[in-house]
Amino acid sequence: MPSNYIPFQVIEVKFKGARKEFFLNNDNIYLEIGELVAVEGPTGGYDIGHVSLTGELVRMQMKRRKTSMDQVTRKVYRKATEADVEKWKLAKDLEWETMHKARTLALDLRLSMKISDVDYQGDKTKATFFYTAEGRVDFRELIKKMAETFRIRIEMRQIGMRQEAGRLGGIGSCGRELCCSTWLTNFKTVSTAAARYQNLSLNTLKLAGQCGKLKCCLNYELDTYLDALKDIPDRIDSLQTEVGVARHQKTDIFKKIMWFSYPNVEDWIPLKVDRVKEIMAMNKKGLKPNNLKEEAFELASSKPVEKVLDYENVVGQDSLTRLDDRSRNKNQRNNNKKQERPPRAVQQRHVNDGKKAEGVRPEGPRPEVKRREGRPQDATKRPEGKRPEQRRPEPKKPAVEGPVVEGGLAAAPATVDGQPVVKPAGNRNNRNRNNRRKKPAQDKPKDE
Numbered sequence: 001m002p003s004n005y006i007p008f009q010v011i012e013v014k015f016k017g018a019r020k021e022f023f024l025n026n027d028n029i030y031l032e033i034g035e036l037v038a039v040e041g042p043t044g045g046y047d048i049g050h051v052s053l054t055g056e057l058v059r060m061q062m063k064r065r066k067t068s069m070d071q072v073t074r075k076v077y078r079k080a081t082e083a084d085v086e087k088w089k090l091a092k093d094l095e096w097e098t099m100h101k102a103r104t105l106a107l108d109l110r111l112s113m114k115i116s117d118v119d120y121q122g123d124k125t126k127a128t129f130f131y132t133a134e135g136r137v138d139f140r141e142l143i144k145k146m147a148e149t150f151r152i153r154i155e156m157r158q159i160g161m162r163q164e165a166g167r168l169g170g171i172g173s174c175g176r177e178l179c180c181s182t183w184l185t186n187f188k189t190v191s192t193a194a195a196r197y198q199n200l201s202l203n204t205l206k207l208a209g210q211c212g213k214l215k216c217c218l219n220y221e222l223d224t225y226l227d228a229l230k231d232i233p234d235r236i237d238s239l240q241t242e243v244g245v246a247r248h249q250k251t252d253i254f255k256k257i258m259w260f261s262y263p264n265v266e267d268w269i270p271l272k273v274d275r276v277k278e279i280m281a282m283n284k285k286g287l288k289p290n291n292l293k294e295e296a297f298e299l300a301s302s303k304p305v306e307k308v309l310d311y312e313n314v315v316g317q318d319s320l321t322r323l324d325d326r327s328r329n330k331n332q333r334n335n336n337k338k339q340e341r342p343p344r345a346v347q348q349r350h351v352n353d354g355k356k357a358e359g360v361r362p363e364g365p366r367p368e369v370k371r372r373e374g375r376p377q378d379a380t381k382r383p384e385g386k387r388p389e390q391r392r393p394e395p396k397k398p399a400v401e402g403p404v405v406e407g408g409l410a411a412a413p414a415t416v417d418g419q420p421v422v423k424p425a426g427n428r429n430n431r432n433r434n435n436r437r438k439k440p441a442q443d444k445p446k447d448e
Contacts, residue, residue: 010072012053012061013039016119017130017167018185020052022067024075036080041121043153048080048088048122084122091120095127098150102129105145113137116164126153132164162187165211172209179216190214197225199253228253232273233280240283243291260292270297 011031014020023039031037031051038046053061062068080088099118106113113133120127127150131137143154159167166180180187195207195218209215232251239246239260246260249268258276259268269292271279279289289295 008055008059010058010062010069011037011051011076012058013037013049013076014052015047015049017117018181020185021074022058022062022072024072026075029076029079031076031079036085038077038080038084038122040074040077041123041126042074043126045121045123045125046077046084048084087124088122091122091124094124095120098127099129101149102142102146105149106139106142109142109145111137111139111142113139116159117167124152126155128155128157130157130159130164130167132159132161160187161211161213162216165209170210172215173206174217178210180211184216187216188219190216190218194218194222197222197229199251225253231256232258233277236276236280239276239279239292240288241279241290241292242288246292257297262292269293271295272297 007028009025009028010022011025012020013023025031031054033051033054035051036048037051038048041047062072095118098120099115102115102118106115112135113131115129115131117130118127119130129146137158139156143156146154162180165178166184169181170178172178190213192202192207192214194214195202198218198221200207200218207214207218232253236248236258238248244262246262246269248258249261250259251257256273257270258273259270261268271292275295275297282289
């Protein structure tokens with residue numbers, strides 16, 4: 001900046017609820033955007049706010065808001081000190097409790113008003129109550145009771161539904177914070193004609209904002225639609241043809257295409273705006289075209305445009321629905337497999353039947369072996385190490401019954417009727433089986 005430059009002596013200060021006002025900086029205090037300053041109050045005292053604009057930008061803002069230098073009378077006192085900030089925070093902490101007490105007093109007096117917000121001044125000497133009401137409200141008795149309760153100066157200010165939504169804030173249907181509570185300062189009137197020009201359905205639930213009025217964003221693109229509608233014929237309901245009357249159904253404003261349809265026919269016929277104007281001129285002269293289907297405009301087929309990537313998409317991370325597609329394909333593959341092959345139980349039964357025929361043990365869990373009682377569980381396990389050698393038992397010779405004497409000599413065998421009795425050495429199982437049978441009683445020989 002040049003050495004002889006004199007900075008603009010007006011600054012803009014922002015307060016609660018998007019309220020902005022201009023103040024004189026006669027002492028040329030160096031201020032930056034966002035600093036807390038103590039400024040002169042509207043009815044005495046001082047208030048605390050944030051600096052929003054300084055320098056030449058304030059001059060441009062004053063021109064936009066049509067504010068002259070003579071209208072700016074209040075001035076800046078100083079930068080906010082620690083004591084000023086602490087007192088200002090204590091005053092802001094009382095706003096919520098004060099608002100609820102004021103609502104209780106208004107209900108006791110049966111006043112048809114809604115107190116939506118309270119704004120304390122920085123020095124904690126004055127409070128401004130913002131309320132909404134359908135008509136005029138006599139709140140003189142309410143002010144007396146509030147002055148006795150809060151011991152401060154009271155100011156009542158009526159606001160509209162839009163201002164109330166701007167002070168309270170919220171999230172709009174677009175998913176973003178409300179325009180009126182962030183950047184919008186001037187509220188322009190919104191009519192249903194703005195919705196008609198943009199071919200929107202006149203549904204009050206969709207067109208109304210949180211304030212209950214028409215959305216302010218309906219005016220944002222209205223000028224663009226009005227410029228596009230200049231080339232489109234207005235107030236056209238039907239076209240006269242030799243086949244019949246074609247009714248107007250729809251208009252694409254930016255593509256400049258109009259759709260018409262014959263009665264009892266579901267197909268819509270697209271026509272260019274220039275051709276519609278020609279047919280309208282023919283109808284005024286008493287002429288009619290043959291059939292609109294012969295003059296229909298061919299719409300370009302909307303084919304999906306392949307996305308050209310400037311990198312190699314290995315994992316497929318450019319798709320937001322890649323996980324959904326993967327799970328959907330997996331479920332489809334599982335369903336196809338279930339339809340192709342029989343259930344697992346039937347399939348296993350066929351396999352086991354084939355293996356039984358071949359002499360192979362079928363698959364599946366082995367049947368449980370019942371162990372004999374009294375046998376230890378570890379008896380089935382073979383001890384580690386070499387397996388002990390087993391000797392084959394020697395074949396037994398036929399034994400001859402008789403007493404055995406010392407020296408290995410046997411006495412004479414027993415005889416029955418002079419014949420020796422020899423016991424055959426048969427199989428052990430046969431011997432046991434013979435032992436189970438009941439032998440007939442034999443007569444013992446009498447002693448001679």
